[in-house]
Amino acid sequence: xxxxxxxxxxxxxxxxxxxxxxxxxxxxxxxxxxxxxxxxxxxxxxxxxxxxxxxxxxxxxxxxxxxxxxxxxxxxxxxxxxxxxxxxxxxxxxxxxxxxxxxxxxxxxxxxxxxxxxxxxxxxxxxxxxxxxxxxxxxxxxxxxxxxxxxxxxxxxxxxxxxxxxxxxxxxxxxxxxxxxxxxxxxxxxxxxxxxxxxxxxxxxxxxxxxxxxxxxxxxxxxxxxxxxxxxxxxxxxxxxxxxxxxxxxxxxxxxxxxxxxxxxxxxxxxxxxxxxxxxxxxxxxxxxxxxxxxxxxxxxxxxxxxxxxxxxxxxxxxxxxxxxxxxxxxxxxxxxxxxxxxxxxxxxxxxxxxxxxxxxxxxxxxxxxxxxxxxxxxxxxxxxxxxxx
Amino acid sequence: xxxxxxxxxxxxxxxxxxxxxxxxxxxxxxxxxxxxxxxxxxxxxxxxxxxxxxxxxxxxxxxxxxxxxxxxxxxxxxxxxxxxxxxxxxxxxxxxxxxxxxxxxxxxxxxxxxxxxxxxxxxxxxxxxxxxxxxxxxxxxxx
Numbered sequence: 001x002x003x004x005x006x007x008x009x010x011x012x013x014x015x016x017x018x019x020x021x022x023x024x025x026x027x028x029x030x031x032x033x034x035x036x037x038x039x040x041x042x043x044x045x046x047x048x049x050x051x052x053x054x055x056x057x058x059x060x061x062x063x064x065x066x067x068x069x070x071x072x073x074x075x076x077x078x079x080x081x082x083x084x085x086x087x088x089x090x091x092x093x094x095x096x097x098x099x100x101x102x103x104x105x106x107x108x109x110x111x112x113x114x115x116x117x118x119x120x121x122x123x124x125x126x127x128x129x130x131x132x133x134x135x136x137x138x139x140x141x142x143x144x145x146x147x148x149x150x151x152x153x154x155x156x157x158x159x160x161x162x163x164x165x166x167x168x169x170x171x172x173x174x175x176x177x178x179x180x181x182x183x184x185x186x187x188x189x190x191x192x193x194x195x196x197x198x199x200x201x202x203x204x205x206x207x208x209x210x211x212x213x214x215x216x217x218x219x220x221x222x223x224x225x226x227x228x229x230x231x232x233x234x235x236x237x238x239x240x241x242x243x244x245x246x247x248x249x250x251x252x253x254x255x256x257x258x259x260x261x262x263x264x265x266x267x268x269x270x271x272x273x274x275x276x277x278x279x280x281x282x283x284x285x286x287x288x289x290x291x292x293x294x295x296x297x298x299x300x301x302x303x304x305x306x307x308x309x310x311x312x313x314x315x316x317x318x319x320x321x322x323x324x325x326x327x328x329x330x331x332x333x334x335x336x337x338x339x340x341x342x343x344x345x346x347x348x349x350x351x352x353x354x355x356x357x358x359x360x361x362x363x364x365x366x367x368x369x370x371x372x373x374x375x376x377x378x379x380x381x382x383x384x385x386x387x388x389x390x
Numbered sequence: 391x392x393x394x395x396x397x398x399x400x401x402x403x404x405x406x407x408x409x410x411x412x413x414x415x416x417x418x419x420x421x422x423x424x425x426x427x428x429x430x431x432x433x434x435x436x437x438x439x440x441x442x443x444x445x446x447x448x449x450x451x452x453x454x455x456x457x458x459x460x461x462x463x464x465x466x467x468x469x470x471x472x473x474x475x476x477x478x479x480x481x482x483x484x485x486x487x488x489x490x491x492x493x494x495x496x497x498x499x500x501x502x503x504x505x506x507x508x509x510x511x512x513x514x515x516x517x518x519x520x521x522x523x524x525x526x527x528x529x530x531x532x533x
Contacts, residue, residue, distance in 0.1 A: 304443055306467040307419070310411075314420060325443050325467035330507065332443075347443040380425055380471055382447040382463035387440045 001316045004362045008202070008294055008355030009151050009179060010320060014245065015204035015356075021248035022206065025241035033238050034227065043240045050247030057254045058196060059187040060213050066230045067243050070210040071178040073223070074197035075102040075145075077212050077234065078174045081220030082143045082195070083110050086172075090140030092116045094171075096128045096157070097338040098150050102197075103176055104334070107145070116140070122338050125287035126155035134165045141171050148180040152322055152335040152351060153286030154295025156184070163192030172218060178202055178210075179292060182253035183261065194218055200242065204356060205249030209242035256356070264293040264354050267363045271296050271352060274367045279374055281390030285336060285349060296352040297322075299336075300374050302381040302388035303348045311373040312350075317366060320351040344387060411468060412502035419468040424478035426461045433529070435522025437514045444470045444511065446518040448478070452526060456485050462518070469508040473515035476500050486523050492516060 005013070025046060031039030033047050051062040068074045083093065093107050097119050104119075111117045118136045122128055128146055137144075144166050149156045159175055166173035174195040177186055181198035188196055196213040200206055214220055214233065226235025253260075268291075275282055281301035300308065305323025312319050322333030325347070332346035340346070352366060381388050411419070428449035438444040444466035451459035460482050462474040477497050481489040494512040498504045504512060 302465060304466050304470070307471060310416075310419065310468045314416075323443065323467070325469075330442075343443075344440045347440075380422060380463060381465045382427075382445060384440065384445060384465070387445075388465055 004317045004365060005357070006352045006354060006362075006366055007318045007320050008358075009154075009292075009351065009353035011201045011207065012204050012355050013357060014201075014206055015249050015252055017252055018205055018245040018248040022241040022245035025244050029240075033240060034229070043238075046240060046244050047238055050243045053247040053251050054198070054211055055213075057182065057186070057250055058198075058213060059189050061216065063231060064213055064216055066212045066214060066233045067238060067246075068210045068212055068234055069208055069239070070201070071100070071176070071197055071199035072102040074178075074199070074210050074212040075100070075174075075176055076106050077220065077223050078195040078197060078214075079103065079106045079110070079143065079145060080223060081214075081233075082172055082174070082218075083115060084221035085219045086142040090138075090142045092118070092138055092140040093143045093145065094118045094120065094133060094136050094141060095145045096120045096122060096147070098122050098126050098128075098153075098155070098335045099145065099147050100151055100176055100178065103145055103147070122155075124339055125290070126150055126153050126285075126335065126339050127287065127290070128157050128162070130158050130161040130165055133162055134169070137165075137169050137171060141169070143172050143174060145174040145176070147176040147178075148184065148186070149292050149295075150286070150335060151179050152333055153297045153339070154179075154292035154353075155286045156180075156290050156292065159193070160191050166194075167192040182250055182257055183292060183294070185257070188213055188215070195220075200246035200249060203249050203253040205246040206242050209239050209246045211246075253356075260356060261293045264358070267354055267358060267360065268293060268296055270360075270363055271367055275370055278371060282374070285339065292353075294354040294358075296354075298350045298352075298370075299345050300348045300350065301390040303374055303377045305347055305349050307377050308348075308350050308370075308373055311377060312369055315369045315373070317369055320353070322349040322351065323347050410505060411472075414500075414502040415469060415472040415504065418472035418475040418501065422462075422471055422475035424461050424475065424482065425463070427463060428459060428461050433522045433526035435518045435520070435525060437518035437521060438466070438470075440465065443467065444514055446470065446474050446514055448474075448518040448522045450522045450526060452486070455487075457481050457483060457489055466511070466514075467508070469504055469511040470514065472501055473497050473504075473511045474518070477515040477519050481519055486527065489519060490523055492519065 029042045031043040033044040055062045172194040178199045182203045194215040199210040285297040305321030306325040309321045336346035431449040432452045433450045435448040447463045449461045460478045464474040494516040498512040
């Protein structure tokens with residue numbers, strides 16, 4: 001059976017061009033970038049070029065780009081790095097209720113160490129109000145961390161406005177842009193961003209590599225001790241092939257960004273409109289318009305998300321759910337609960353995320369498969385007034 | 391040689407289906423047995439709640455202390471649906487005393503095992519059956 005991949009927010013297939021670009025750096029140009037000899041210099045040059053590519057895309061300077069092992073490390077480096085080096089200035093961190101676990105669990109960990117954390121709630125679409133961020137700022141605030149767009153529901157945050165607020169109060173501003181880098185335009189200067197986390201495998205690059213933009217002059221304490229790699233901010237021999245593949249994928253994704261965004265928006269809305277109009281008891285999670293071009297997140301009354309995911313899987317479709325039954329701790333998605341505290345609604349969620357290989361034909365098959373699967377599962381569902389009725 | 395390659399293919403296909411669940415769980419989830427309601431049921435048993443994500447309803451038709459017919463309706467994950475289906479298979483035709491002896495472990499074993507985090511689904515299935523039988527016994531003792 002042919003498989004249809006509709007989980008691009010989880011990860012993406014590596015672009016052929018990226019694989020080709022990486023390939024020589026495993027054997028032919030295997031040198032250590034720290035070595036002074038020719039083999040080392042070739043690897044160092046590759047990293048230098050890659051750093052410039054990433055920097056240009058977000059309007060940063062190359063020396064402001066720190067390569068890491070991915071989005072989670074970038075978030076940790078940004079938050080812990082600022083927290084550790086700013087203890088004399090304060091101990092208060094502001095973030096939102098819908099952040100990725102890489103951010104939320106990091107600030108919760110710092111809370112145990114004595115930091116004060118304010119978690120700003122969101123509206124029913126998952127949007128953070130910049131005014132609430134401003135109200136939460138105190139003299140002790142050392143960091144504001146808000147994601148650019150949410151990985152589950154696709155809602156895009158008013159990063160520009162939050163950036164202005166952060167600048168006005170001279171508080172460093174971190175943005176987790178793992179879902180938006182090369183999907184939405186990012187200008188760290190115009191948006192007043194001080195730290196920006198990006199990842200390679202969400203844009204057709206390899207896994208295990210990412211970057212953190214750190215504004216020039218901003219002090220952050222490294223996570224590891226070791227050599228002077230990455231401007232003394234991230235010790236350890238660089239993942240040369242990974243970095244080269246990341247940069248190649250970013251180069252292509254950035255070039256195609258506008259056209260791809262328009263194409264995916266059409267496909268996204270086709271799924272949303274077809275399902276909402278043909279499946280009773282369905283609703284869209286997240287903002288109807290202010291959302292990522294590739295993100296669809298539905299809730300279906302009387303349908304459990306894991307069952308729906310496995311039914312679609314049996315029909316050849318790879319999707320995702322925020323259902324508790326699919327998680328390892330049996331608690332529903334914190335993002336869906338932040339939008340609506342009713343856990344019954346969170347159990348029935350389905351996330352479809354599209355990408356550069358998604359076709360119109362695939363989208364039509366996905367629509368049909370959702371209609372069939374929801375119907376099939378509802379035949380098994382008991383009628384419980386107010387729970388499975390719509 | 392041919393035999394061995396066949397086995398390899400089978401293993402890999404069960405992995406593609408789901409490495410989380412056994413083939414048996416997936417079969418019962420995709421094509422559940424005894425699914426539906428019994429309109430003139432002699433007893434109904436309920437277990438679980440929607441807040442946790444799983445609710446099961448078991449419907450019994452009882453003749454001479456024996457489960458003549460049994461059906462289920464379940465809101466829940468694949469494991470909840472599969473354990474419901476399996477427990478109905480196991481209870482059908484049994485006397486009420488025999489059916490009360492079915493344990494959640496037996497349900498899970500018949501499905502080739504469940505992931506540790508999903509064992510509660512087998513508990514739910516066993517409880518729904520127990521509740522249905524006890525509801526019936528209580529009502530008949532009163533008569």
